[in-house]
Structure formats: C-alpha cells, structure tokens
Amino acid sequence: MERTIIKDALKRTDFGEKINVKGWVRTRRGNKNVSFIALNDGSTIHNIQVVVDFNNFSEEELKTITTGAAISVSGVLAESVGQGQNVEIQATEIEIYGTADPEKYPLQKKGHTLEYLREIAHLRPRTNTFGAVFRIRHNMAMAIHTFFHERGFFYFHTPIITGSDCEGAGQMFQVTTQNLCNLKTDENGAIDFSHDFFGAPTALTVSGQLEGELGAMALGAIYTFGPTFRAENSNTPRHLAEFWMIEPEVAFIEIAENMQLAQDFVQFCVNWALENCKDDIDFLAKMYDNELIERLKFVVENDFVRLTYTEGIEILKNAIAKGKKFEFPVDWGADLQSEHERYLVEEHFKKPVILTDYPKEIKSFYMKQNDDGKTVRAMDVLFPKIGEIIGGSQREEDLEKLTRRAKEMNIPEKDIWWYLDTRRFGTAPHAGFGLGFERLMLFVTGMQNIRDVIPFPRTPKNAEF
Amino acid sequence: MERTIIKDALKRTDFGEKINVKGWVRTRRGNKNVSFIALNDGSTIHNIQVVVDFNNFSEEELKTITTGAAISVSGVLAESVGQGQNVEIQATEIEIYGTADPEKYPLQKKGHTLEYLREIAHLRPRTNTFGAVFRIRHNMAMAIHTFFHERGFFYFHTPIITGSDCEGAGQMFQVTTQNLCNLKTDENGAIDFSHDFFGAPTALTVSGQLEGELGAMALGAIYTFGPTFRAENSNTPRHLAEFWMIEPEVAFIEIAENMQLAQDFVQFCVNWALENCKDDIDFLAKMYDNELIERLKFVVENDFVRLTYTEGIEILKNAIAKGKKFEFPVDWGADLQSEHERYLVEEHFKKPVILTDYPKEIKSFYMKQNDDGKTVRAMDVLFPKIGEIIGGSQREEDLEKLTRRAKEMNIPEKDIWWYLDTRRFGTAPHAGFGLGFERLMLFVTGMQNIRDVIPFPRTPKNAEF
Numbered sequence: 041m042e043r044t045i046i047k048d049a050l051k052r053t054d055f056g057e058k059i060n061v062k063g064w065v066r067t068r069r070g071n072k073n074v075s076f077i078a079l080n081d082g083s084t085i086h087n088i089q090v091v092v093d094f095n096n097f098s099e100e101e102l103k104t105i106t107t108g109a110a111i112s113v114s115g116v117l118a119e120s121v122g123q124g125q126n127v128e129i130q131a132t133e134i135e136i137y138g139t140a141d142p143e144k145y146p147l148q149k150k151g152h153t154l155e156y157l158r159e160i161a162h163l164r165p166r167t168n169t170f171g172a173v174f175r176i177r178h179n180m181a182m183a184i185h186t187f188f189h190e191r192g193f194f195y196f197h198t199p200i201i202t203g204s205d206c207e208g209a210g211q212m213f214q215v216t217t218q219n220l221c222n223l224k225t226d227e228n229g230a231i232d233f234s235h236d237f238f239g240a241p242t243a244l245t246v247s248g249q250l251e252g253e254l255g256a257m258a259l260g261a262i263y264t265f266g267p268t269f270r271a272e273n274s275n276t277p278r279h280l281a282e283f284w285m286i287e288p289e290v291a292f293i294e295i296a297e298n299m300q301l302a303q304d305f306v307q308f309c310v311n312w313a314l315e316n317c318k319d320d321i322d323f324l325a326k327m328y329d330n331e332l333i334e335r336l337k338f339v340v341e342n343d344f345v346r347l348t349y350t351e352g353i354e355i356l357k358n359a360i361a362k363g364k365k366f367e368f369p370v371d372w373g374a375d376l377q378s379e380h381e382r383y384l385v386e387e388h389f390k391k392p393v394i395l396t397d398y399p400k401e402i403k404s405f406y407m408k409q410n411d412d413g414k415t416v417r418a419m420d421v422l423f424p425k426i427g428e429i430i431g432g433s434q435r436e437e438d439l440e441k442l443t444r445r446a447k448e449m450n451i452p453e454k455d456i457w458w459y460l461d462t463r464r465f466g467t468a469p470h471a472g473f474g475l476g477f478e479r480l481m482l483f484v485t486g487m488q489n490i491r492d493v494i495p496f497p498r499t500p501k502n503a504e505f
Numbered sequence: 506m507e508r509t510i511i512k513d514a515l516k517r518t519d520f521g522e523k524i525n526v527k528g529w530v531r532t533r534r535g536n537k538n539v540s541f542i543a544l545n546d547g548s549t550i551h552n553i554q555v556v557v558d559f560n561n562f563s564e565e566e567l568k569t570i571t572t573g574a575a576i577s578v579s580g581v582l583a584e585s586v587g588q589g590q591n592v593e594i595q596a597t598e599i600e601i602y603g604t605a606d607p608e609k610y611p612l613q614k615k616g617h618t619l620e621y622l623r624e625i626a627h628l629r630p631r632t633n634t635f636g637a638v639f640r641i642r643h644n645m646a647m648a649i650h651t652f653f654h655e656r657g658f659f660y661f662h663t664p665i666i667t668g669s670d671c672e673g674a675g676q677m678f679q680v681t682t683q684n685l686c687n688l689k690t691d692e693n694g695a696i697d698f699s700h701d702f703f704g705a706p707t708a709l710t711v712s713g714q715l716e717g718e719l720g721a722m723a724l725g726a727i728y729t730f731g732p733t734f735r736a737e738n739s740n741t742p743r744h745l746a747e748f749w750m751i752e753p754e755v756a757f758i759e760i761a762e763n764m765q766l767a768q769d770f771v772q773f774c775v776n777w778a779l780e781n782c783k784d785d786i787d788f789l790a791k792m793y794d795n796e797l798i799e800r801l802k803f804v805v806e807n808d809f810v811r812l813t814y815t816e817g818i819e820i821l822k823n824a825i826a827k828g829k830k831f832e833f834p835v836d837w838g839a840d841l842q843s844e845h846e847r848y849l850v851e852e853h854f855k856k857p858v859i860l861t862d863y864p865k866e867i868k869s870f871y872m873k874q875n876d877d878g879k880t881v882r883a884m885d886v887l888f889p890k891i892g893e894i895i896g897g898s899q900r901e902e903d904l905e906k907l908t909r910r911a912k913e914m915n916i917p918e919k920d921i922w923w924y925l926d927t928r929r930f931g932t933a934p935h936a937g938f939g940l941g942f943e944r945l946m947l948f949v950t951g952m953q954n955i956r957d958v959i960p961f962p963r964t965p966k967n968a969e970f
Contacts, residue, residue: 043757045657045725062757063725064931081756082725083657110933112757138902138932145930162716162923163930165723174724178659185650192510192548194643199961200665200732201678201709201747203968213666213680213702215709217736220696223685231685237678237736237746238968244666244680251627251961251970258630259639260510260528260547266732267665271682271702281702282666291546292508292527292577437603458627458970465610465628466529467603468575496664496716503668503703505716505923 041114047083050127055119059129061088062112064166065140068105075102077131079113082165085172085319089120089128096132107148108140108166154492161496162505169327172320173485173493176313180480181265183312184286187305188263193288196255196262198248203240204455211271212243213281244269249287249474250406250459253435256289256470257462263288265477273500277489280478282498289472295408295417295434298471299394302421302430303344306475311340313484321484329486335424336484344392344421349376352395355388356380375402378427385422393422405449406459407433409441419473426483432473439463506579512548515592520584524594526553527577527602529631533570540567542596544578547630550637550784554585554593561597572613573605573631623956627970630960634792637785638950638958641778645945646730648777649751652770653728658753661720661727663713668705669920676736677708678746709734714752714939715871715924718900721754721935722927728753730942738965742954745943747963754937760873760882760899763936764859767886767895768809771940776805778949786949794951800889801949809857809886814841817860820853821845840867843892850887858887870914871924872898874906884938891948897938904928 041060044052049061063081070076073094078087090113092102105111115131122128142148146160147167157164164170185195201215217237218224224232233240248264255262264287271281288301313321314336325332356370368377376395384393397410398418407416421430436442442463446456453460481493491497496505506525509517514526528546535541538559543552555578557567570576580596587593607613611625612632622629629635650660666680682702683689689697698705713729720727729752736746753766778786779801790797821835833842841860849858862875863883872881886895901907907928911921918925946958956962961970 047657062933064723082659082723108931110756110931137934138928138930140930147930162719162926163723165720166931171724174661174720175659178654178661181660182650182654185647189643189647192512194547194640195646196639196643197732197749197960199747199963199968199970201734201963201968202970211682213682214685215678215680216685217676217678218685220679220681220683220685220688221690221694223688225686229686237738237965238963239966240968242968254627254970255630255639255960258529258547258628259636267662269666273702282664284662291575461627463603465603465605465612466573466575466631468527469602495662495720498664498666498703500702501704503664503666503705503707505664505667505719 043112045083046079046081046086046088049088049117049129050084050086050125052117052127055117055127057117058114059117060112060114061090061129062137063088063110065105065107065109065111067107068102077105077111077113079111080171082171085168085175085323086125089122089125090115090131091118091128092131092134097134101134104136104139105134106140106142106145108145110137111135112137154489158491158497165495168323170492172323173481173487174495175320176317176485177481177493179312179317180309180477180484183309184263184265186312187308188288191261193261193263193290194255194259196252196259196264197266198245198251198255198264200245200267201238201242202245203238203242212246213269213271215242215244246270247285247287247474249289249472250456252287252289252472253459253462253470256291256472257466257468260292261288261290275500277491280490280494280497280499283490283494284477285474286477287472287474289470291468291470293471294469295396295419295471298432298434298473299344299346299396299419302394302419302432302473303392306421306430306480307340309480310336310484314340324485324487328488332486335486338424339392342391344394345389346394346396348397349395349399349415350397352376352380352384352393355384359383359388373399373401381420381422381427382424386424392424395420395422400445403433405445405451406435406442408436409445421473423483426479429479429483430473430475432471434469434471437463437467437469439467508577510548511544511546511551511553514553514582514594515549515551515590517582517592520582520592522582523579524582525577525579526555526594528553528575530570530572530574530576530605532572533567542570542576542578544576545636547636550633550640550788551590554587554590555580555596556583556593557596557599562599566599569601569604570599571605571607571610573610575602576600577602619954619957623962626961633788635957637788638946638952639960640785641782641950642946642958644778644782645774645942645949648774649728649730651777652773653753656726658726658728658755659720659724661717661724661729662731663710663716663720663729665710665732666703666707667710668703668707677711678734678736680707680709711735712750712752712939714754714937715921717752717754717937718924718927718935721756721937722931722933725757726753726755740965742956745955745959745962745964748955748959749942750939751942752937752939754935756933756935758936759934760861760884760936763897763899763938764809764811764861764884767859767884767897767938768857771886771895771945772805774945775801775949779805789950789952793953797951800951803889804857807856809859810854811859811861813862814860814864814880815862817841817845817849817858820849824848824853838864838866846885846887846892847889851889857889860885860887865910868898870910870916871900871907873901874910886938888948891944894944894948895938895940897936899934899936902928902932902934904932
C-alpha cells in the first residue's frame with residue numbers, strides 16, 4: 041500500500057479506508073487490552089495516534105515498539121474520539137524497521153535541556169523543538185528565494201574560498217593543502233605558498249558583498265545566500281564560527297529604496313512564517329516564548345520608522361536626561377549597543393526602526409560618503425528583542441572617493457583592483473544589505489541561543505558531526 | 506520618473522507614454538543626425554534601443570556614451586521600425602552615471618574568447634554569454650528549491666567545516682587558525698591542535714550526505730544545497746576545487762523510488778529551463794551548441810531506461826564484439842568511463858539511462874549490500890554528452906553490515922559513531938543521491954568548461970576575486 045505522509049493523513053476524512061503510515065514512535069501507552077502509539081514522521085509537529093488492539097497483536101510483538109523505534113503501520117483510518125486529534129489508525133499490520141533500546145536511546149520521552157540536546161546534535165532533529173525549528177528554517181529559506189525571484193533578482197554564488205579580506209569584518213579561517221608538519225619557507229623565513237593549492241594564502245569568506253556588487257553591476261539585482269565564517273573566539277549565545285548570510289545588492293537604487301527593500305523583505309519572511317509555519321510557531325510560543333506571535337505580528341503590521349543615527353543619539357540622550365539608565369554610555373561617534381537599539385524600538389517608537397547615516401569611522405570603507413564629511417549612508421534595521429537584524433548601505437560609486445577612503449583605512453589597492461573596476465567602468469549608484477540567516481531564525485522561532493537554530497553549530501572547540 | 510526594468514519595457518505597448526530606463530551601453534552607432542544606443546540592464550539578454558536625435562542633444566554630450574557606460578534615459582516609448590525589436594525609446598533626457606574609457610575598458614564590443622573572459626571574471630557577467638549563464642544558474646537554483654518544497658522536503662544545512670572525512674571522496678582542504686609560522690607540536694612532533702580554533706584538525710566538507718541522513722531520519726525528507734570542496738590537483742574542464750552540490754535524502758524509500766525521484770527531479774529542472782529561460786537558452790544554442798535545445802527536450806520527453814551495471818557491461822561487451830572501439834577496456838568490476846556511459850545513452854538506448862547495482866569495491870561503504878555479496882544498491886544517472894549527472898544509492902540500514910563494511914574499508918568507528926547511531930536507534934530503509942550543480946549547469950547551458958558556469962571558479966593556483 042502506498043505510504044501517506046502523516047501531515048496529509050491528519051487531514052484525511054475518508055474514514056474506513058485503508059491507510060499506511062511510516063515513522064518513529066514518540067510514545068506508547070495503554071492498558072491490558074489496547075496500546076496507543078504516537079507516531080511522527082517529521083512532516084509535521086503533530087503525531088498520528090495508532091490504536092493497537094491486543095486481539096490482533098501479541099504483547100510479545102509489541103514489546104520492541106518503544107520510543108524511537110521506526111515502524112510501518114497499515115490499518116484503517118478512523119475518526120478519533122480522543123482530545124486534540126481528528127483521526128487515528130486502527131492497526132491491522134505493523135512492520136518494525138528498527139528498534140531503539142530504551143536503556144541506550146538518548147531521547148526518552150522526558151524533557152531534555154537544550155544544552156544536553158546540543159551534545160547530541162545528530163539526534164536532536166527528532167525532538168519536537170528541533171523538528172519545529174528546522175521546518176521553519178526550511179520555510180525561511182524558501183521565503184527568501186521566493187521574495188527575490190518574484191522581484192527579478194538573480195541568486196549569485198560568491199566564492200567561499202577567497203584570497204582577500206577586504207571587508208575587514210573579523211578574523212578569518214585559513215585554508216591550506218600544505219603539510220603542516222613540513223611547511224616550506226622562503227629565504228626570509230616567511231611561508232612559501234607557491235606549493236599550496238592556490239599558490240597563495242587563502243581563507244574562508246567573511247562576506248560575499250564585494251563580489252555581489254560585481255554581479256549587481258552586470259545583472260542589475262542579485263542576492264547571495266551562502267555560508268560565511270568568522271574565527272572570533274566568542275563563546276556567546278549570539279556567535280557562530282559558521283553561519284549563513286543573505287546579501288542582496290541592487291544597481292540604480294539609493295538608500296531610500298534600499299530601506300524599503302529591507303522592510304519589504306523581512307516583512308515578507310516573517311509573514312511567510314506566520315502563514316506557513318503556524319503549528320510549529322504555536323508550539324515554540326507555548327514552550328519557550330509566549331510573546332513570540334505578538335512580536336512577529338508587530339513587525340509585519342508596522343511600518344519601520346526611519347531616522348538618522350544623529351537623531352537616534354539625541355533621543356537616547358533625552359531619555360538619559362529624564363532618568364533612563366543604560367549600562368553603556370551614549371556618545372555621538374560610538375556604535376550603539378543592543379540596549380540602546382532596543383530602547384528605540386521597544387520603548388520610544390514601539391515600531392521597528394531603521395537608523396541611517398552613521399559616523400564614517402565606525403563603518404566600512406565602501407559606504408557612500410555624505411557631504412557633511414562625517415557620516416556615511418549606512419542603514420541598520422533594528423528589531424524588538426534582538427536589536428540589529430540587518431545592516432546595509434548605499435555604496436560609494438565615485439572611484440576617487442572610494443580609493444581615498446580605502447587608503448585611509450589601510451586597504452591595499454592591489455587587493456581590490458577588481459572591485460575598483462566597477463567604479464572605473466560604468467559606475468552607477470547602487471545599494472544593498474546583509475541579513476544573518478540565524479539572526480532571522482532567532483527572531484522567528486523565539487529561541488535564545490544561536491546554536492539552537494542551525495543543525496550543526498560550529499563554535500570554539502566544537503566541530504563535531 | 507520611476508524606472509522600468511528593460512525586460513518589462515520590451516513588453517510594453519503603450520506607445521507615446523513617457524518611460525525611464527537605466528543600464529549599461531552595449532553599443533552606440535549612428536550617423537550625423539541620429540545615434541542608436543543599445544542599452545542593457547542585466548534583466549534580459551535583449552537590449553532596448555535608445556534613439557538620440559542630435560536636434561535635442563549635442564555631440565559633445567554624447568561623446569562619453571561609449572560601450573560600458575552606465576546611463577539613465579528618459580524619453581517616449583515608441584513602436585520600433587527596426588528589425589528584431591518591437592519597441593524603442595526616443596530619448597528626451599540622458600544622465601550619465603559612469604563612463605568607460607574605450608582605451609581601457611576590457612569589454613569592447615568585439616567578441617572575446619572564453620579563456621580571456623575567465624581572466625576578467627569580475628567583469629564577464631556584463632557579456633551576453635555570462636549574463637545568460639548566470640540568469641539560467643539562478644533559475645536552476647529556483648527550480649531545485651521549488652521541486653523539493655512542493656514535495657514536502659526540508660532544506661537542511663549540513664556543515665561546511667567538518668572534523669571528519671568519512672566519504673573518502675578525495676583530498677580535503679585543511680582549515681586552521683594557527684599561526685603557520687609558529688606551529689605548536691606535541692612531544693611526538695605531531696601538530697598540537699589543542700590551541701587551534703576547534704581544538705582538533707578540521708577540513709572543508711566533501712559532501713553533506715552523512716549529515717543529510719541524520720536529517721532525513723528525523724524530518725523524513727531533506728535536501729542539501731551548498732558548497733563542497735575537493736583539493737584534487739586536476740586542471741581539467743570538468744573539475745572545480747569549490748562547487749555546489751544538491752543532495753536529497755529520504756526515509757522509508759528504496760532504490761526504485763529513489764530512481765523515480767532522480768528522474769522527476771532532473772526533468773523538472775530541465776523543463777523549468779525550457780519554460781523560463783528561453784531567450785537565454787536560444788542565445789547559447791545559437792552561439793555555442795546548436796543541438797542544445799534538442800538535447801534538453803530529449804531528457805524531458807524520455808523515460809529513463811533502468812538496468813543493472815552487469816547488464817550494462819554485457820551490452821558494452823556485445824558492442825565490442827560487433828566492432829565498436831573504446832579507448833578504455835570494459836571489464837566487470839571496473840568503473841565505467843564516460844565513453845561507455847555515452848554509448849549506452851546516445852547509441853544503444855537513445856534515452857537517458859539509470860545504471861544500478863554496481864560492484865561494491867568501486868562504491869562507498871554506506872551503500873546497501875545486495876544478497877549476492879558482490880554488488881551494492883548504487884545508482885548512476887547517465888545523460889547524453891556529459892555521462893554521469895547523478896550518483897546515489899539506497900543506504901545500508903543494518904547496523905552490523907554497515908559497521909563491518911566500514912571496518913573493511915578502514916573507516917575508524919570513532920569517526921562515525923554519530924552516523925552509526927541512526928542505525929542503532931530507529932533505523933529504517935532510506936535512500937538519496939547527489940547532483941553536482943555545475944554539472945547540471947553544463948548540461949543545461951551547453952557550455953564546455955565548468956569554469957564558465959560558476960561566477961568565480963576556484964582551480965589550482967587560482968583563487969582570485
């Protein structure tokens with residue numbers, strides 16, 4: 041008999057028909073006459089109830105059907121009288137594919153801490169929580185591709201292994217094929233990379249933006265969606281050494297259109313979650329964060345307030361004057377801390393906020409310089425609970441200004457000649473932004489630790505699985 | 506005035522209306538009275554013609570509008586009398602964003618070799634050929650996500666940095682944060698990784714399959730789509746050090762369903778290209794490969810023939826007996842060469858072919874062992890012109906058989922304990938396959954060199970941009 045996915049089986053109403061489902065046992069309970077198996081196949085957070093009548097099966101047969109076992113159940117679809125479910129299956133035949141020794145299987149029905157589940161990341165997708173998180177993760181990726189595809193953007197694969205660190209975004213992982221036990225050095229004692237795979241020092245990318253600009257200045261509008269890497273030794277709930285980034289880049293737009301694009305984009309994604317991941321989000325809200333759904337709707341339903349960094353600083357200073365306490369000082373020229381960002385969003389405006397025109401000293405060399413000589417056309421999108429979710433800017437399209445700023449920031453021209461070529465030949469206004477995928481995932485799932493929204497987190501001292 | 510994307514402008518019929526387009530000049534030609542600018546913005550392979558009447562513009566103004574310049578054109582939409590185009594713009598206003606010095610701009614209108622364009626990979630997306638290739642690349646990615654999403658698969662991010670090389674698929678790139686000039690060694694002279702970022706030797710993934718199986722054995726059906734790496738020193742038109750792979754994995758299916766999934770999948774993608782990339786494919790067919798469209802239709806319209814490796818060997822031996830010459834010998838137990846695969850597809854069956862049940866010695870440890878003790882449930886999908894496009898298998902779900910085979914192939918159990926856990930707890934039949942994205946791209950575009958279907962190819966001695 042053809043298998044029915046449990047998500048579909050739960051919607052069927054043709055009671056009395058034969059049905060086959062396959063999945064993993066979540067629980068088995070019952071009495072002397074009948075056993076109830078809660079079966080899950082990963083297609084949905086909901087289990088289907090399998091009713092096993094002991095007149096048809098021996099207890100011996102059923103003994104190995106414990107939590108974690110994989111089975112195939114054929115039977116009759118029936119209307120359920122139990123609470124919280126519409127259908128059940130009255131089993132006529134059960135095939136056991138694989139058992140799960142209750143003495144050894146690490147996922148018994150009792151609740152586990154998220155910390156413990158991280159240690160068994162190879163099994164945790166079998167739990168309700170991580171099933172929900174990874175189904176939402178898939179949906180967020182699908183939302184992202186759909187959003188850009190519908191707007192005529194092209195998905196553009198920027199390189200993972202790179203010879204340059206122009207973003208200056210942090211420490212990088214080196215990539216090499218050399219025998220570390222027998223490294224060749226040149227006459228000055230420096231490593232001789234001529235025998236390395238690429239014939240030069242290489243590292244893992246920290247951002248695809250610069251190459252993304254090359255794509256945008258040819259194809260008009262592109263986006264990247266790929267892994268990026270930071271070798272910062274930060275053991276916090278918000279840092280990963282390996283994470284996924286989305287970086288759209290658009291020719292012929294300026295910062296106002298870039299802000300609208302960012303708002304439309306993130307609202308589209310969050311709305312997709314509300315519309316397509318209801319069961320999983322309801323579960324996460326119930327288990328971890330009862331304000332989750334309210335916060336998601338808050339972002340979808342409110343226009344984002346737009347103001348300059350300078351205006352933001354003033355609001356914060358006024359708040360301090362009126363008695364508001366912050367841990368970190370507020371001074372024009374310094375980067376805002378998460379507490380400042382959240383104050384603007386959650387307390388002052390009660391709306392998502394886009395701050396623009398930051399001091400040039402705290403932003404990257406490629407951002408468009410304003411006429412005031414002090415600020416650049418950067419933009420940060422600030423969200424409730426998590427602070428900055430998107431960072432972007434209009435890019436400096438003027439070759440001379442860009443070259444000068446790169447020099448001031450000690451970026452060697454020989455490393456970015458190819459990037460400068462976009463300004464040398466057919467330059468035009470353009471803008472873009474970056475979204476850390478796991479930061480979006482934290483927002484949408486309400487999870488607190490970034491290790492819990494990616495299947496196999498890479499952090500200091502941890503590259504298992 | 507709001508900008509119209511050129512792809513949309515070319516479809517408009519509201520002649521007489523005002524319009525604004527922005528883009529890069531492909532060519533400018535004309536006479537003493539009028540100038541014709543072919544403008545492209547990357548949204549389509551087609552240019553829009555801009556007609557510049559010298560009564561409205563001075564020649565001085567127009568002098569800098571040369572190939573490669575970025576401009577904004579406002580004017581009146583008009584029906585075109587020229588051949589091969591329906592609309593043109595009679596310019597009333599032109600803004601020049603960026604010029605492109607004809608003495609220096611590397612992409613003048615004359616044709617360039619693909620080899621030369623590889624050296625300026627940062628600019629080649631501005632050419633017709635690479636514009637077409639990268640628009641198709643986007644569409645193939647979209648087709649892949651759409652196919653799996655509609656079938657209830659979940660996109661699953663497997664790790665890029667990994668501590669294990671269990672696939673044994675080839676040489677790996679090491680990843681390290683250690684100072685190569687000052688490497689610490691232990692008392693035995695071996696590298697001391699305890700101070701490295703991950704506290705252990707790590708490398709870039711060669712395949713996400715093993716981790717993908719973990720996902721499938723929890724979520725039911727997953728697919729990966731991410732970068733993979735091989736440090737083989739192969740300077741050929743078919744090898745990249747960094748390429749993108751798609752690896753679906755499905756619980757509760759066996760090899761027959763896996764074959765059907767592979768056929769449905771690749772037919773869906775190729776059909777998507779025919780339906781959504783017609784202009785770009787027409788261009789590539791005309792320029793590079795006039796059998797391209799026929800070959801794409803061949804794959805979409807024909808069921809794939811299914812036979813065993815052993816049957817395939819017999820057909821090849823019969824062909825040899827009848828006088829067919831191959832460069833490489835045909836012997837049971839050896840891997841098929843591309844010439845053998847293409848003979849089966851192009852000459853014998855004249856249909857795409859799926860070969861199954863290969864000798865276990867030439868396949869991976871995780872493939873399901875057949876009862877004959879000699880073969881495993883592998884499957885390769887063979888295509889015209891390129892040979893193998895997909896490789897996959899039903900996986901060995903029996904813990905004991907899998908452990909024994911891993912041992913025979915010298916894979917330490919301590920490296921795959923987590924993988925073996927899927928067989929230890931709730932094991933079930935499952936199967937999957939891998940598709941090299943660039944191999945699909947070669948097939949769909951008709952390009953000959955894999956360096957020409959990825960924006961920034963990484964090959965020995967080359968990690969530029």
